[in-house]
Amino acid sequence: MVAIQEVARRSGLPEATLRYYERIGLIAPVPRDENSGHRRYDPDTVRTIEALACLRTAGLGIDDMRAYLRELSDAPDAARRQRELFEKHAAQIADQIETLRSRRRYLDAKVLLWGSRERGDRAAEERAIDEVTRAASELR
Template sequence: MAAIDRVDDAPPLTIQEVSRLSGLSEPTLRYYERIGLIDAVDRDGSSGHRRYSPAAVETIEALACLRATGVSVRDMRAYLRHLDISDATRLRELFQCNADRAAEEIERMRVRTRYLQLKADLWSARERGDTAAERRAITEIGPITSEMRSW
């Protein structure tokens, strides 16, 4: 309870402070507010500058983590909606779907890395005049090229 009280008692933060804290740019913070991903941010009475409450900062930090993992704005909206109603099943599904997406991306990056390494090997073999190594690289590149075209 004491930690929650400290968060609730924390002073509001400026957009610059929230940007530094979350890693999200100021334009991104304004965009998230404009599209309703975060609630309208209170403004300082005298200057009109945004002042982010501790609750808003907590939401923004969660969104920053989601964004860093490649979660779409659509899924961020779903996350917030299902979080509000404590829908554990939907949240689990949402995170599993995004984990599966990330795993596919990793596998594609592995294939791309293998392709690039084989191309480097091919040119290295050509540079050395090693025709056997060149043929091996060409043989291995073919299936990888076909796989990448299927994406």
């Protein structure tokens, strides 16, 4: 049995999050030490919490974490639903990456623009304006 401080250290989740996950039923009620009243986590619960920590870091919300835990079985339909869950999140991350790339292109173009103005290079400034315009259109 492991104390909450150790589970927090191992999972990277704050103690408050561990208590919250218990309160909302994401993890089962955690037994308490008879003498101190402190939570004592069994190895299976610790493994579940470590998995939840990874899911949280990957960007899954509480509802999807619940779905993940519900589908932990060997049934073929469970495997399909798990795959779909992770495909959905992978697609969301891919969209976010593309959005970040567009933002980066815009910011890089602005750096070129202001750098050319700083140097007084009109030809470079004109090219940078074109690049800023193209990058800005991607943001919309």
